[in-house]
Amino acid sequence: MSFSLKTQTFNCITDYALETINEINLDRLNRFFNNLPVDPYLKGNYRFRRLSNFIVSSKSLVKLPHNCLFQSKEYNPLLGDVVREFEELDEETIELEDFKKIVLEFFTFCQLCSTANEIGVHQIRTTTSARQIGNPAPEGIHRDGVDLVGIFCVNREGIEGGETYLYKDKNSSPVFQKILNPGELLVFDDRQFFHYTAPIKPTTEQQGVRDVFVFTCPGLIANRNEKN
Known part of the structure; x- marks a missing residue:
């Protein structure tokens, strides 16, 4: 697989990458966020x-059998040591060329920074209203416990806030701070950077939403990562 312009000079130890993926139909992707199941592990029903x-094999995506998600408390103080189960991505989503293009773009960075050819894809909608602030990262500033992380924004509607931050350590000022706009992909080495996304608030009386795909390389598969 050929590397993108961003990956040609990417240094896994010192760099993060922010790029806009062109020729993606965001509307076609966004409609598949309307039927996401509620995250049962958080209070408030806002995620x-x-x-x-x-x-990833020969520029193709091969979906693995259904499995659960696991992170230790070392990485997730809120939901660490909890085996979490979520429904799989819709098959129509997986078949979209737009979806494949985003995942394969993330994988070009994985080829530089990881020996894994496995990617976990989290499809997440965070909502907010006058009664509920939406918190994309309720665990606070954290690492995920993988090699590489990517965040691709699909949609922001009726919201303010939601800046994404990268830190070299938890006690220092951020080295990156930006609201990710639709079409933008942020990639960073999870071993080198902590990350956090601030809460979102509505800009009108209507509900606001933030839709993203979060990629990890490798995935956080429970039967491999769970403590014995």
Whole structure:
């Protein structure tokens, strides 16, 4: 697989990458966020989520059998040591060329920074209203416990806030701070950077939403990561 312009000079130890993926039909992707199941592990019913894991082989995505998500408390103080189960991504989503293009773009960075050819894809909608602030990262500033992380924004509607931050350590000022706009992909080495996304608030009386795909390389598969 050929590397993109961003990956040609990417240094896994010092760099993060922010790029806009062109020729993506965001509307076609966004409609698949409307039927996400609620995340049952958070109070407030403001986050909705699906999860699938894939092997990348010869520029193709091969979906792995259904499995659960696991992170230790070392990485997730809120929901660490909890085996979490989410419904798989919709098959129509997986078949979209737009979806495949985004995942394969993330994988070009994985080829530089990881020996894994496995990617976890988290499809997440965070909502907010006058009664409920939406918190994309309720665990606070954190690492995920993988090699590489990518965040691709599909949609922001009726919201303010939601800046994404990268830190070299939890006690220092951020080295990156930006609202990710639709079409933008942020990639960073999870071993080098902590990350956090601030809460979102509505800009009108209507509900606001933030829709993203979060990619991890490799996935956080429970039967491999769970403590014995």
